[in-house]
Amino acid sequence: MNPTEPATEPATEPTTETPAGLFGLVRETIADVLGTTPDVIVASTDLRAEYGIDSLEMMSIGAQLERALGVQISVEDLMRADTVGEAVTLLAERRAGRS
DSSP: OOTTSOOOOOOOSOOTTSHHHHHHHHHHHHHHHHTSOGGGOOTTOOHHHHHOOOHHHHHHHHHHHHHHHTOOOOHHHHHHOSSHHHHHHHHHHHHTTOO
């Protein structure tokens, strides 16, 4: 390494290829649609019980995630997930082609 050249730092931004990165994307998307901060969205968050999310909001979340991840997911499938963690698992399975 040449001491006059700046060291290149490894990328620290999480990738959606990892569970943490996928969860981060889902969390950011949900927070954006609901108008809240991502830090209040955790894996055990039940969007229907805690936020009264409706099908239009879920459609918006689903559409944003479809674009970002390049997978198709129906609102019905997302609505069947009781928690954010279950939705992340569903999305991971779709990306892996298992569902």
